[in-house]
Amino acid sequence: MAAHATLPPEEADALRRTLPGLADDIVAAIAREVPDYARPMEGRFGETVRFGTQIALNRFVDILLGEAREAANARHTYQRLGAGEYRQGRSLDALLAAYRVGARLAWRRFVDVGTQSGFPADALYDLGEAMFAYIDEISAESAAGFAEAQSEAAGETQRRRRRLLRLLVQEPAADAEAVRTAVTAAGWALPRVLAAVVAAEADQPEGLAAAHGAEGPSEELLDGIAARLARRLGPGAVGAAVGGLAVVMMPDPDGPGRRKALEAALGGELAALGPAVTWPEAASSLRRAEAAFRLATQGHLDVQGSTSPSAQVRGRLIVADEHLPALLLAAAPGIAADLARSRLSPLDGLADGPRERLIVTLRAYLDRPGQVQAIAAALDVHPQTVRYRLKQLRELFGDRLEDPDARFELSLALRAAEGLRY
Structure with a gap:
């Protein structure tokens, strides 16, 4: 039977x-x-x-x-x-x-x-x-x-956390009571400091969207990317799609082991970390992380690592505050372009080859003013070659090479010229 x-x-x-x-x-x-x-x-x-x-x-x-x-x-x-x-x-x-x-x-x-x-x-x-x-x-x-x-229950918790995250990053900042109410509803502990992590954007081909020939992840896919990263970071993190971005709010980002935990959670995927802020400034952390992420995906930041200690990229994690000059130039591309054109105009009449050689020498000189031997080592040329090129640069730029303010402007102009695609 x-x-x-x-x-x-x-x-x-x-x-x-x-x-x-x-x-x-x-x-x-x-x-x-x-x-x-x-x-x-x-x-x-x-x-x-x-x-x-x-x-x-x-x-x-x-x-x-x-x-x-x-x-x-x-x-x-x-x-x-x-x-x-x-x-x-x-x-x-x-x-x-x-x-x-x-x-x-x-x-x-x-x-x-x-x-x-x-x-x-x-x-x-x-x-x-x-x-x-x-x-x-x-x-x-x-x-x-x-x-x-x-x-x-999981779906409702995620919906509440999405609402909370979007409330945190709205501008102007949300009312404190509204945030506390949303925090309680989402079952989240509001951290003393937090930072935004951007892990994907809607116009970046990735995952299923790329496989299906779409331009980039949909809102649902962005939500999934953010939620998965938040889970990997532990119960203190919340993630959601916000304005076409996969965003995670990470508590205590500068705490012991937190950066390594984020890198491990990314599993080699590209992401950008904004600065640590209090919750009323969460939107500013997101803006900076978003700007850094976009520059990296457009090829304007070195995501494999940099020889410059002040602009080091750890693996595939972009730390926005380690790229402030690039972010500053990218924030005002028109001004950056004007700066590059006006301050580097003495080089305009040169052929491409000589111009490029003088540009790399100028940058090396601005990094090490007066240090001929160090410049020669950095460029892998003979010191006499450096002296010859510096003579040419002095003829072109005159006293500006000796003036600290002018040297700062030239250094900024060179970086702007390298990133005119911003």
């Missing part, structure tokens, strides 16, 4: 007569044997357990009689029981243990009744097989209810 086999009516009636007392015995056994249910079966909790037991027993006998219809209400009962376990903060183990206790007690009672009623031995064996197959069915229904409740 499988779980959906039938019994003769007289045999099924013999089983059904045991059900009222059996339900009470099962409820008592569950309270004794399942630690999470070891409490008086009173009130709403007791009613729920007793009702679920009665439904299970009657539905089982209906199945044996071949009378069971598609019982959506019965299935819903076990799904609700599973969902209730999640909402009570328990695992599914206690409920499944309760089912096993009930199945064992019911099987023993049915064997006693079947033996007294003269059931054939084969019928008793099949009855046991049907009983445990049935327990598997209702266990699966409860597991589905548990999983659905878990998914709904």
